[in-house]
Amino acid sequence: MNQDQSPPPTPTGYAENGGVRIAYEDLGGAGGEPLLLVMGAAVTRFWWPDGFVEALIDRGFHVAAFDNRDSGQSTHFPASPAKPVTALFRKEVPAYTGEDVADDAVAVLDALGWESAHLFGHSNGNLRAQRIALRHPARVRSLALSAGVSSDAGRLKLLRYIHFGFVAKMARLRFPDTPEGGLAMSLAVSRSLASPGFPFDEEEARSRIRKDEHSPVRDPNTMGRQLGAHWSGPALDSIRVPTVVLHGDSDQLLRTTAAKDLAAAIPGARLVVTPGVGHDLPGPMYAVYAEEVRRNADAARSHAALPSGRPEIGLSEPIAAQLHSTSRPNYDIISIGSVCPARPNPGQAARERTDDLTNRQDGTRSRKGLMFTAAFAAAALVPAGIALADGDAELDADEGAAATAIEQHGQLSVCGTTLCGETGEPVQLTGMSTHGLQWHGDCVNDASLDALATDWNADIVRISMYVQEGGYETDPAGYTARVSGLIDDVTSRGMYALVDWHILTPGDPNVNLEAAQTFFAEIAAAHANNSGVLYETANEPNGVAWPQIKSYHEQVVPVIREHDPDSVIILGTAGYSSLGINEGGSAADIIADPVEAENIMYAFHFYAASHREPYIEAVDRAADQLPIFATEWGTQTYTGDGENDFAMSQQWVDMMAENKISWTNWNFADDWRSGSVYTEGTCPDGPYTGTTNLKPAGVWIRDQIRAT
Missing domain, CATH: 3.40.50.1820 (Alpha/Beta hydrolase fold, catalytic domain)
Known part of the structure; x- marks a missing residue:
């Protein structure tokens, strides 16, 4: 001694x-x-x-x-x-x-x-x-x-x-x-x-x-x-x-x-x-x-x-x-x-974070720090000296240190109005959405996904596959294969994969109903045993009322459930997935007439510079009665461009944390607009780690994800 x-x-x-x-x-x-x-x-x-x-x-x-x-x-x-x-x-x-x-x-x-x-x-x-x-x-x-x-x-x-x-x-x-x-x-x-x-x-x-x-x-x-x-x-x-x-x-x-x-x-x-x-x-x-x-x-x-x-x-x-x-x-x-x-x-915890956490040496792990963080909860809580029977598996600190989002939470489900992990604990996932694969597919590669998993510490990646505008309808088999491969690439790194059927123009999802049924049947069949997959059945319905949108969902959800009975399905809502608010409706329309299915959530999209306090208050109220997932949002205007409003964005982030609303930010690409996190020319060669090639929105969003 x-x-x-x-x-x-x-x-x-x-x-x-x-x-x-x-x-x-x-x-x-x-x-x-x-x-x-x-x-x-x-x-x-x-x-x-x-x-x-x-x-x-x-x-x-x-x-x-x-x-x-x-x-x-x-x-x-x-x-x-x-x-x-x-x-x-x-x-x-x-x-x-x-x-x-x-x-x-x-x-x-x-x-x-x-x-x-x-x-x-x-x-x-x-x-x-x-x-x-x-x-x-x-x-x-x-x-x-x-x-x-x-x-x-x-x-x-x-x-x-x-x-x-x-x-x-x-x-x-x-x-x-x-x-x-x-x-x-x-x-x-x-x-x-x-x-x-x-x-x-x-x-x-x-x-x-x-x-x-x-x-x-x-x-x-x-x-x-x-x-x-x-x-x-x-x-x-x-x-x-x-x-x-x-x-x-x-x-x-x-x-x-x-x-x-x-x-x-x-x-x-x-x-x-x-x-x-x-x-x-x-x-x-x-x-x-x-x-x-x-x-x-x-x-x-x-x-x-x-x-x-x-x-x-x-x-x-x-x-x-x-x-x-x-x-x-x-x-x-x-x-x-x-x-x-x-x-x-x-x-509050996200708002109160400091440079001690965000300015660490990128890409390095202190073994001593990892040993501590993996063990602290056990050291603080657990009766000392509990021994397993001979032959039982041992917990290893290094294994705890390497835990991924999927390893932490397993098969997700919806419990009440909250996304929950396999053991029933409330979960808030944070991550990024790709841009349209037809335009910026080169930004989604091994190096960028590695960066999302290990440098950004993202929990989830939204795979954004446009239907029109040069997307799925031009090559159904090719885009199905591309999305299927990306699901494997994302989930093999321990992140959840959210499959986004990205309809925008036309805004009525029923126009693409048969194509959606074909696509989701093929994807669900191929990945039925992958607990890391979530589905978003309609990106931004617009110009059409909730009853017609609901009818569409009621015809697509069973197609997925035929192959995958457990995965979480996120349903697009009216008014560009604003719960109808952008077009004069409200969450009350959905609350009064919900889709009757298990493990479903409702999509909400917003852009902080355009959608301000009244929107925050509306979603805050709706979260008491609806399971909401913010599958797309930005710190700019609804165009995905313009000045960043980080103060309003922080209010959104805090409200979502308060309500355990998971989110994916738009977008993980190098488009010229301010909403793309990387500077033009970053893709496909990178580098994707650190902040060198990030625009201001990228630096801010990366910090938010790393802090959650």
Whole structure:
């Protein structure tokens, strides 16, 4: 063990547990009831928000926090070759045990002179707090458990709790092996885990990250050792102290079922699900969480622990009132014990992104950064030391790092008004649309698709095949073969392929009905087993009412379903796919008379410089009742040319993020218009990576896709 650390000046103290030094800090509130904060793996005591600590002190607590062994200023163990993710699932001799980790916290209590304390555990610290209470029940007064899983969780149940798509998407980020790269990495984690219902406080995050110079997020081996600490203690039903389980309904890493199961496992536990909260502790919720901790501690003080049986679920009335009085008052309590956001705003994360993420070294991957991003969720959440049976497959960090959109989400479906992945998680895909293949097919090649997949980090490519204007009708067999080949090229790179039957002139899709049926029958038959294919049956119907457009869709959808019963089909709408708005209609026309079919969505197209606030508001409302996919949009006027309006574009991007509306931007080509992302002459030779050959719209859109 490395014992040569120089202790920093007070208020840092050191507790001893069998030769291991545990750094701790008295955060204030002397004279109050003892409360020990237990942080998860991969981060240190500096990640506790100052505002939350102050809220706890204001409610009568004497607060302390500590660095887990192998993190921060506590003792670090010798390097081991274990990878963070595989350490979770291997049977091997650990550097230390889960019991050792629980004993560390008791050593801190001894050093503070506390006979017992209330515990607040967050993320993997939630799990550690459970185990402290199980191993040392006389030292724990009450438990507040936030954003974590049950210590009893078995392997299969554990895997069902985690949003692995989010983990894999984090793993696609790249960070240089530099101090600046480390800052960007930690900031990206903070932003990715930030609560969608509240603005991201970048200043607070940066301050916290800069204090955390000893953080093991920069050391994958440390996380491997922490995750390898096996636990052999008792089950949760032996806990007899008042317990409150707190969980955000927008937690990016853990499903709400993890909290429900945890609360059900502890006798008398109370479950509180908070609206708009992710895997962090957002500022507007400090008072809410502190009040819940206070309420739970009061139960311990008055010996009013809840009886065994089903967990009580819900916010106390005073706390619910506080929730409604936060800076985001638009929350609705929808049942006893469950609260949900009326309209959270995950688009804030895109608006708040910084140059730390967008100005990384193009085309390079920091192995250390990849190891971290692939493993962070597991390190922060998962019960350490869960081992697979002999012969079971192991998870590999490198495999997580290479995860593609298709690997993350699998077969897509429509659940309610949202696009969802294979496991039911809401999905927002972002990517690019090609220009017409008859004009700019040379821009869609191996090098450009590689750039979209690995440099732009696109999830989806819309393959735009015009029907008229020199397109499909001139060579049906040739264009069918071209589209079929591009589907393979796109999906083999892990991106979804959206097949666009690009009708524009004439605007009535029924004119091309027989051709559409032939084309989609051939494409669907050829790719029926490819889970990466989506279909757009009519690009921009215009000059024709919704009933006629609906009739067309009702004759094309069954043709696709005959061969491919599962893929998502996107239906063009009236008024150039504006939900009819451009021609005096509205989404109400579709809502009143929808196409009756499974896994369908409705197309919406817009150009930010032309379609402004009234359009945004209309789509925002419609998204409550219709599954919408923005298959074509631009930052310019509806001509695809003119000045870029990035401010209005950002409003659109934020609204789409808020509503989980997937999108493909027009267009991935080198046309002379401002809407084509590349400068003239880029195709076919490129280069396509980086920003050298990008127009202003291209730079902006690439940043947007990379930030989602």
